[in-house]
Amino acid sequence: MSFIAAEGQPSVTPSDPPMTPLLSARDLHRSYPGQQALAGVSLSLQRGDILGLLGRNGAGKSTTLRLLAGVLRPDRGHVQLNGESLHMRHATRARIGFLPERPPLYPELRVDEYLRFAARLRGVPRPRLRQAVDDIIERCGLGARRKRLCGQLSKGYRQRVGIAQAAVHDPDVLLLDEPGNGLDPVQNQDIRALLKELATSRAIVLSSHVLPDIEALCNRVLLLRQGRVVFESRLPLANGERHLLLQTADADSASIGAIDGIASVSVQAPGCFALTLADEATPAAVVRALCRAGIAIHSLCPAGNRLEQLFAETDDNA
Amino acid sequence: MKALLYKDLIQLFASPLAWILLAIEQFVLAWIFLLQLDQFQAVQTRIGLNPNQAVIQPLYLNAALILLFIVPLLGMLGFSLERRNGALDLLLSSPASPTALVFGRFIALLAWLLPAILLCLAMATSLALGAAIDLPRLFAGAFALLLCAALYAALTIWLSTLGDQPLATAAAAIGAILLLWLIGDSRAAGGVFSWLGIEAHFTRLAAGDLNAGDLGYFLALGCGALLAATFQLQRSRET
CATH class of the missing domain: 3.40.50.300 (P-loop containing nucleotide triphosphate hydrolases)
Structure with missing residues (x-):
């Protein structure tokens, strides 16, 4: 699936082969x-x-x-x-x-x-x-x-x-x-x-x-x-306690996925990653691990009701 | 083109308005026809009128005047109503070109008017039962009526592409056609204005005088209106 960022810059996720769009x-x-x-x-x-x-x-x-x-x-x-x-x-x-x-x-x-x-x-x-x-x-x-x-x-x-x-x-x-x-x-x-x-x-x-x-x-x-x-x-934007939404400018999905306690990571938008925590991991432990890896956290929040939040946030910020 | 043609015909056949207008047209024409027949019978032996001049030509002229109101009332339900209820988006998102849409609608309207013209022709032909009528002139007159109806339909379709108010479309079309009837009759008329008037062209054709100038008049104005409608539909993608 190809993916076009808000700014018009194409960003293709690593697993997607380039295809002519329908x-x-x-x-x-x-x-x-x-x-x-x-x-x-x-x-x-x-x-x-x-x-x-x-x-x-x-x-x-x-x-x-x-x-x-x-x-x-x-x-x-x-x-x-x-x-x-x-x-x-x-x-x-x-x-x-x-x-x-x-x-x-x-x-x-x-x-x-x-x-x-x-x-x-x-x-x-x-x-x-x-x-x-x-x-x-x-x-x-x-x-x-x-x-x-x-x-x-x-x-x-x-x-x-x-x-x-x-x-x-x-x-x-x-x-x-x-x-x-x-x-x-x-x-x-x-x-x-x-x-x-x-x-x-x-x-x-x-x-x-x-x-x-x-x-x-x-x-x-x-x-x-x-x-x-x-x-x-x-979509779906990640939901629930095991799912977090991370915003950072200086890391890619591969480096984030290598952090202890993170089971999987997916790109939601440029600089925005949905994290699924491993069973034994806690959000606090993951924050510490991210900091140890030198990844600057712009925001990290539970992913529940993200669409509604995003709708409200973008409407306020724009 | 066929899609819109079939759909419009189904709509016209399902519309009480179309049937009511057809019934009114036939009733009024039959009434006028009987009155003229009565007058013709009264005077024919004294002044030696032929039935083509005394009954059939006035019948066609009256039919053209009645259609002046009927065609805009039927045609007003076209693009203007579709623009109003959102159905124009359905047409414009289809692979059909604006030309196909306009011509499909035009042919459907003309197909609906054809029975009205044929009934008028049948009325006139019934005279043959009791009088010697000039059949070629009779059919030439019906052809003139068809051309006249086609011009009305083309003008109404063009005006229906300009707005989203069906009644305004009908009023504008009636006004425009009336103007064409009056413009050639004016004392001040001359040159282009005189040429633009319908009456002289229609009268000559209805009398059986088929000539290129009058045929060209109906073709030029009719095609011009249809091209303007096509252009306007195309333009509505841009505005």
Whole structure:
């Protein structure tokens, strides 16, 4: 999995071989009249990645997704899917599925008519049309509602149909803007399960305000503020008493992993390491061992609720 | 293009508004047709009018005027409503080009208007049961009506790409088409303004006088509006 730091400097973990990213965005800039919506967002995704976009209202999440979907053109920067420019070739968009913030339903159409339309629009050939629609109806649990008018569906089912239209053509990348928006906890669980199932064979980018959704679904998170990436990391961020989050500028994962009492170490972000302690080790002993090894500790804290902490911290600091 | 065409046709067939408008159009046209037929029967023996001039041409002219209101009311549900409810993002994120989207929508609207025009043609053809009518001119008139409806549809689609208020789209389209009807009729009109007026072009074609100048008028304005709609959709990615 490739990994792009907030500053735009690529940092690849030692175990990952270099790969052409499935979806890459470089230095995306976008402004609306009187407002800079995005200022230099870069990201990169491989198949199997689920990237969560976090940020407050107006941070640039929806604009990022609309740029990645090809709905908007960037003022600067580019989006590539398997090395092909999204904005140069219309056909490239057939490999992307997009759920906007409001599911783009037509109230007069029945669910299966609507999904057939979405499949045709994304270029599914006629012989495969019926199968594609039947498959996605089954995967999204819409069988009992397939003949209902879209305008008569409950919010949860509208959201399901919205996700189904984004995935009906079996795209390589799914872009979902607030897929859990306005759902009750049971519906939210259903949507999470559906997205996990869909994620097995593709990359997904989703935006959400709901941190537990991001933690439950995503293996990477990217925090935006005022159109800029202020933090990016892998998930899960380490949790519990046996897990600590270390921030230091003058050590790498190999030297930290060699310290007594540390069972494993993983890079969360540049200068930020998640440590798992060995069974017999205590945090105090590990601190002493780090100091003995000459590693300057900028901060060391338990990793519980890290996403929420990071969200609050970056929001305060930015 | 086909995806949007099929979807729009399903939507139009499912829309009560479309059926109501079609019913109103046919009712009003039938009423006018019967009135003109009545007048024609009363005067034909005295002044020797032929039914093409006395009944069919006015029928087509009235149909063109009624479609002036119907096409914008049907077309207003297009891009402006989609922009408003977020469905435009679905279209713009698809591999379909803006040209394909615009032409798909245009053909769907025209396909829906075709029965209205054919019913009008059937009404006019029914005269053949009791009078000698000039069939080539009859069909040329129906073709003129189709061109007129196509121009209305193209203008409405273009205006629907400019905003997100369907009613404003309909009002603007009705206003623009009315202006085209009035502009050529004005005493001050001359040159370009005179050429821009629909009435003279339509009247000549509806009378069966198929000529390149009038056909070119409808093609130029219709294609111009569709190109403007395509350009505007493309531009909406940038704004």
